[in-house]
């Protein structure tokens with residue numbers, strides 16, 4: 001029997017979607033979905049504009065709030081940016097760092113990721129650090145090399161205690177928004193590799209880090225993915241914009257989790 005490290009961690013990255021009313025309606029439906037989800041960690045990650053509205057809905061519930069990005073300075077003349085202390089003040093517990101869309105569209109690098117992770121931890125937020133290869137790297141057999149580089153540079157200089165508060169999201173870029181999910185075997189191979197590397201670098205805290213998968217996750221593939229030993233949950237994009245889809249993903253992961261207990 002597989003020894004699962006922790007219950008499912010399921011986060012919904014709403015990206016640049018939803019007006020205030022739509023965001024609070026969606027949050028209300030998810031939070032009200034039923035007590036069976038209490039065993040899961042549920043994180044809602046709306047755009048900055050809807051953080052306040054969603055914070056009001058998740059307050060007092062088991063769900064937590066996250067933001068999609070942060071800047072590494074605490075305050076100052078950085079037009080358009082939002083800092084860790086501001087997110088903490090807005091009642092966020094989590095923040096995405098280095099999402100592939102930030103890397104590809106906005107030029108973020110492993111070095112900026114490193115600064116942002118440091119800022120998140122300093123503010124008392126748990127960073128969800130996103131890594132993953134593009135299709136050309138996978139086709140060239142360079143996936144694990146790419147992952148190693150992102151981990152080494154993105155997490156350089158952090159302590160074991162830092163890693164105990166950090167979540168890693170493996171999101172193969174070719175699977176994001178494409179409907180083409182990694183197979184459970186493909187995802188497990190990379191997750192196991194990540195866990196091995198984190199264990200080498202950070203001991204127990206690294207080896208027990210939550211490592212979640214993202215890329216076209218749906219209720220129909222959540223169960224077989226979560227059955228894999230090193231997949232601790234999901235970072236969901238498109239399917240998280242609809243309560244039934246998001247809750248379905250969490251329920252399917254919980255079904256796999258409960259079978260293993």
Ligand code: 13P
Pocket residue numbers: 013099171175176177178179214215216217235236237238239
């Ligand atoms: P999709 O679930 O839409 O493929 O998006 C994944 C993602 O980027 C989550 O951060």
